[in-house]
Amino acid sequence: MKIGFIGVGAMAQAIIQGLLNAKFVPANDILVHSAHKAHYENYAAAYGLTAQETNIALTQNSDVVVLAVVPKVAANVLREIGDALNPTKTLISIVSGISLNRLAELTDYNLPILRSLPNINSEYGQGMTAVAANENLVDQRKQAALAVFKATGEVSELPEDQFAVFSAISGSAVAYVDFFIDCLSRAGVKYGFGKETATKIAAQTALGSAQSLLASKKTPAEMIDKVCSPGGDTIAGILAMEQAGMLNSVVKGIDATIEKSTGNSSK
Numbered sequence: 001m002k003i004g005f006i007g008v009g010a011m012a013q014a015i016i017q018g019l020l021n022a023k024f025v026p027a028n029d030i031l032v033h034s035a036h037k038a039h040y041e042n043y044a045a046a047y048g049l050t051a052q053e054t055n056i057a058l059t060q061n062s063d064v065v066v067l068a069v070v071p072k073v074a075a076n077v078l079r080e081i082g083d084a085l086n087p088t089k090t091l092i093s094i095v096s097g098i099s100l101n102r103l104a105e106l107t108d109y110n111l112p113i114l115r116s117l118p119n120i121n122s123e124y125g126q127g128m129t130a131v132a133a134n135e136n137l138v139d140q141r142k143q144a145a146l147a148v149f150k151a152t153g154e155v156s157e158l159p160e161d162q163f164a165v166f167s168a169i170s171g172s173a174v175a176y177v178d179f180f181i182d183c184l185s186r187a188g189v190k191y192g193f194g195k196e197t198a199t200k201i202a203a204q205t206a207l208g209s210a211q212s213l214l215a216s217k218k219t220p221a222e223m224i225d226k227v228c229s230p231g232g233d234t235i236a237g238i239l240a241m242e243q244a245g246m247l248n249s250v251v252k253g254i255d256a257t258i259e260k261s262t263g264n265s266s267k
């Protein structure tokens with residue numbers, strides 16, 4: 001199966017590295033093209049991928065075409081490759097905010113299409129990807145498309161109307177979780193730790209907490225209660241964080257993320 005990536009930016013590279021790590025396909029069965037020749041050619045050469053001169057050539061030579069450009073150029077790219085797509089190929093979009101219906105409208109209503117919303121942790125096999133397939137993507141073809149994301153982490157099939165929220169609490173939230181880790185790390189620096197040591201401590205604590213939460217099958221609140229010793233230090237910290245508006249800050253951040261991706265305000 002030849003998988004072609006249109007756009008070789010941060011997210012495409014994370015998926016490609018995840019696929020290479022998983023040995024999902026031979027490296028030269030991954031085709032790449034993006035806006036800057038020097039960039040995609042050097043990237044292809046570094047990892048043994050196959051560089052393509054144009055988006056159309058990439059589409060003609062791929063079984064699965066992954067659209068990995070930013071939303072504002074997606075429509076033009078789809079119009080450009082429309083004639084090279086046909087129902088023997090699968091189109092996968094990772095573009096935030098573009099519906100299955102719009103993807104078909106810009107290409108071909110008979111095309112098998114998978115809309116997806118991955119996150120950057122795919123690079124290390126720790127991704128979390130939402131997917132929605134159109135009615136033309138079924139059976140083996142659908143399984144083959146889902147396998148691209150299963151090779152790089154967890155996959156959840158969701159109705160499209162949940163994609164914007166998913167994107168906020170997963171795609172974007174990688175940055176928000178890293179922001180929290182950086183906050184802990186800076187607090188450590190305030191009290192004399194070196195930044196590198198503090199970041200390692202904070203990151204391992206976040207990793208361990210997430211793994212323990214999932215393994216325990218408890219709710220986050222139950223885990224919080226286990227850490228908060230009666231009359232102890234942690235409950236004092238939780239109360240101070242809440243007094244400073246932690247929950248509201250996070251929800252406002254998610255509101256802003258959804259508003260930006262949909263153009264709709266929840267207020």
Ligand SMILES: NC(=O)C1=CN([C@@H]2O[C@H](COP(=O)(O)OP(=O)(O)OC[C@H]3O[C@@H](n4cnc5c(N)ncnc54)[C@H](O)[C@@H]3O)[C@@H](O)[C@H]2O)C=CC1
Nearest residue numbers: 007008009010011034035068069070071095096118120171
């Ligand atoms: N970065 C992330 O964590 C996530 C990003 N996404 C989606 O992935 C898509 C790409 O995002 P990033 O990788 O962050 O952006 P990016 O800016 O790093 O990459 C965009 C790529 O598209 C290429 N490009 C631009 N115009 C082109 C054209 N006409 N033909 C071919 N290639 C062209 C650029 O050269 C670049 O390689 C977006 O639609 C975004 O919504 C989805 C989930 C997570």
Ligand SMILES: O=C(O)[C@@H]1CCC=N1
Nearest residue numbers: 096167168171172173
């Ligand atoms: O920031 C963005 O627009 C993309 C979508 C989800 C994560 N990154």
